[in-house]
Amino acid sequence: MSLEVQIAGINFPNPFILASGPPTANGSMIKAGFDAGWGGAVLKTVAHAPTPMPSPRVHVLGAGRQPRGMVNLELFTDISIERWKRELDMVRKAHPERPIIVSVIGGGAPEEWWKSMRELEPCGISAYELNVSCPNISGKKGAQLGQDPESVARVTAWAKQGTSLPIFVKLTPNVGDIVAIARAAQEGGADAVVATNTLSGLAGIDLETFSPLPAVRGYGMLGGYSGPAIKPVALRCNANIARVLDITLIGCGGISTWQDALEFVAVGASALQLCTAVMWHGYEIIHALLRGVEGYLQSHGYASLLEVRGKALPNMLSDYFQLDLVSKMLAVVDAQKCNGCGLCVKACDSGGYQAIRMEADRAAVDALRCDGCGLCPGICPVHAIEMVMR
Numbered sequence: 001m002s003l004e005v006q007i008a009g010i011n012f013p014n015p016f017i018l019a020s021g022p023p024t025a026n027g028s029m030i031k032a033g034f035d036a037g038w039g040g041a042v043l044k045t046v047a048h049a050p051t052p053m054p055s056p057r058v059h060v061l062g063a064g065r066q067p068r069g070m071v072n073l074e075l076f077t078d079i080s081i082e083r084w085k086r087e088l089d090m091v092r093k094a095h096p097e098r099p100i101i102v103s104v105i106g107g108g109a110p111e112e113w114w115k116s117m118r119e120l121e122p123c124g125i126s127a128y129e130l131n132v133s134c135p136n137i138s139g140k141k142g143a144q145l146g147q148d149p150e151s152v153a154r155v156t157a158w159a160k161q162g163t164s165l166p167i168f169v170k171l172t173p174n175v176g177d178i179v180a181i182a183r184a185a186q187e188g189g190a191d192a193v194v195a196t197n198t199l200s201g202l203a204g205i206d207l208e209t210f211s212p213l214p215a216v217r218g219y220g221m222l223g224g225y226s227g228p229a230i231k232p233v234a235l236r237c238n239a240n241i242a243r244v245l246d247i248t249l250i251g252c253g254g255i256s257t258w259q260d261a262l263e264f265v266a267v268g269a270s271a272l273q274l275c276t277a278v279m280w281h282g283y284e285i286i287h288a289l290l291r292g293v294e295g296y297l298q299s300h301g302y303a304s305l306l307e308v309r310g311k312a313l314p315n316m317l318s319d320y321f322q323l324d325l326v327s328k329m330l331a332v333v334d335a336q337k338c339n340g341c342g343l344c345v346k347a348c349d350s351g352g353y354q355a356i357r358m359e360a361d362r363a364a365v366d367a368l369r370c371d372g373c374g375l376c377p378g379i380c381p382v383h384a385i386e387m388v389m390r
């Protein structure tokens with residue numbers, strides 16, 4: 001089955017694109033990603049000059065057990081445009097057809113955007129992605145610029161004037177109204193929007209030194225939060241945009257499984273970008289992503305991803321009172337599976353309706369008390385509880 005997708009006239013052999021970040025930090029890494037089977041790649045954002053970076057610059061939350069997120073203090077590429085030209089030449093020779101997108105950053109003057117674009121345009125690239133979403137840069141650039149619809153429309157229009165290649169605009173989730181920003185990008189002429197970049201976050205505080213994490217010789221700052229923990233935010237941004245605007249969407253933020261990917265497609269995304277999952281699990285995760293998506297499409301009788309795109313949107317309500325507030329569900333414990341840990345009892349006592357008790361070392365639900373809130377199945381470590389209609 002072909003998973004090919006077309007975006008702004010560009011053919012991607014599959015919808016999985018390496019997002020701008022460490023996995024696309026140089027040509028050999030992009031080539032390794034393409035060798036593994038990624039459908040495209042966005043260069044680590046190219047600024048006019050290589051950017052120095054602190055060490056350490058990432059802090060993984062939940063490391064070693066089940067990582068759930070990561071805060072980074074990265075800025076842009078640490079290699080020169082001259083070196084990028086050589087690196088891209090090498091990638092092109094190895095993978096002549098695979099789309100390469102150049103992520104660029106600028107500020108309040110068109111020349112700032114055009115400079116890197118002009119330099120890299122002859123390198124066989126397919127599109128540009130405007131970084132109006134990096135939360136780590138101060139001044140009116142990155143996420144600060146990307147919070148203002150007028151500025152987003154203006155820089156998108158400048159970028160369009162500077163090239164005939166498609167322009168993708170990568171949005172920040174750190175805004176009140178993501179639709180207003182996506183609309184501004186569309187008005188500026190964007191061919192697609194990428195939703196989203198990292199959330200602004202503070203990974204933690206070292207309680208011995210009171211240094212924010214990651215701590216660079218005792219000091220730290222807010223960084224960009226990525227990984228599975230931000231998926232609900234990124235998914236919400238995609239759904240909000242797709243419900244209102246007719247613009248090509250590329251989903252990004254917390255995708256690490258084929259199911260995540262299909263969920264973004266179901267709320268309107270045409271392609272997906274991944275960064276943190278690749279950093280944690282390697283380029284080879286592309287095999288599981290492709291196998292999973294293909295298997296799902298085949299087993300559900302869909303001929304292509306297009307048939308899944310936006311399928312969840314009609315089921316999304318926007319008014320709480322449109323929900324069925326009358327019918328109730330009931331938690332049911334499978335005594336064979338229950339391991340008697342009692343976590344559901346604690347959860348129901350303090351977060352529910354005091355409806356679960358231990359009987360002969362197994363959880364038992366009092367149907368009269370249970371209000372069907374749905375907390376206990378999510379807490380049960382052995383999946384022994386399910387919700388059924390009353």
Ligand SMILES: Cc1cc2nc3c(=O)[nH]c(=O)nc-3n(C[C@H](O)[C@H](O)[C@H](O)COP(=O)(O)O)c2cc1C
Nearest residue numbers: 019020021045072074197226227253254274275276
């Ligand atoms: C260490 C790190 C560096 C990143 N650098 C960039 C960058 O240079 N330009 C950019 O547009 N996004 C950058 N990102 C953001 C990612 O491309 C992506 O939008 C974000 O991490 C959310 O996706 P994920 O949860 O799959 O990582 C970076 C992310 C991480 C974790």
